[in-house]
Amino acid sequence: MEKFKTLEIIQTSPDSSVFHLRLNRPSSRNALSLDSFAELPLALSSLDRNPDALVVVLSGAGDHFCSGIDLAALRSISSRSLSGADRGRAGERLRREIKSMQDAITAIERCRKPVIAAVHGACVGGGVDIVTACDVRYCTGDAFFSVKEVDLAITADLGTLQRLPSIVGYGNAMELALTGRRMSGSEAKEMGLVSGVFGSKRELDDGVRLVAEAIASKSPMAITGTKDVLQTSRDMSVDQGLDYVATWNSAMLLSDDLTEAVSAHLQKRKPIFAKL
Structure with a gap:
């Protein structure tokens, strides 16, 4: 298993296809450092390539999911962009820095495997960028969410304003982004940001594990295809989306997974699928 400064990848059971990707800076409430942005796409790429991993659960170590971007990282980016450059070149350099951080968050979407966010405690600023890029989200009752950038005189730029609506x-989304207010776990459920709310961190972990294991038991071809088609169809008309999925299934449908799924159903047994 690869080692990272700000993250850790955990496989809780050698027989499980569910892998855990944990933000691992608990002393700073998992604030996102420059290392975090460098390591997140590497970790997700590693999980994407791992044939044993079918589902990824993304969580935070310690008492909080993520407190946003580390202020030291913001200062470093600002000073690095402005150092010794005219206004135009400074702006171009800063744009590249922002695009690089955006790509780190978008790596969650690009991972072929479903990514489930398990949120407890604070999910602020960059934390909201992360969870909106995830495929499914759950939280504890005491979790709270805040699109906090407006309070730092920043326009949120890593994906929240694009994905949250x-x-x-x-x-x-407009009200949350303009006010920067806290949204409770129960309100997040009412709005549809999360699919379920659990009474405690332990209940969250157990509940998300059951969901993740259930997804991991299904055809890897069907799961990755479903994620891809849903994401791609987001920006298409219905007719375009239907054409895309027809093309996808014409290439992917006739796999051994289909034969195995039908045989298992007829024989009333659990299907066994090949690794992706």
Whole structure:
């Protein structure tokens, strides 16, 4: 298993296809450092390539999921961009820095395997960027969410403003982004940001594990295809989306997974699928 400074990848059982990717800076409430942005796409690429991993659970070590971008990282990016450069070159350099950080968050979407966010405690700023890029989200009752950038005189730029409206609705996203207020776990459920709320961290871990294991028991071809088609169809008309999935299935449908799924159903047994 690869080693990282700010993250850890855990396989809790050698027989499980569920892998855990944990933000691992608990002393700073898992604030995102420059190392975090460098390591996140590497970790996700590693899980994407790992044939034993079918589902990824993304969580935070310690008492909080993520407190946003480390202020030291913001200062470093700002000073690095402005150092010895004219205004135009400084702006171009800063744009490249922002694009690189955006790509780190988008790596969650690009991972072929479903990524489930398990949120407890604070999920602020960059934490919201992360969870909106995940495929499914759950939280504890005491979790809270805040699109905090407006309070730091920043326009959120790592994906929240692009992804949150399609999850909770344009009006709700606008209100949350303009006010920077805290949204409770129960309100997050009402808005549709999370699919379920659990009473404690232990209940969250157990509940998410059951969901992840259930997904991992299904055809890897069907699971990766479902994620890809849903994401791609987001920006298409219905007709375009239907054409895309027809093309996808014409290439992927006739796999051994289909034969195995039908045989298992007829024989009333659990299907056994080949690794991806």
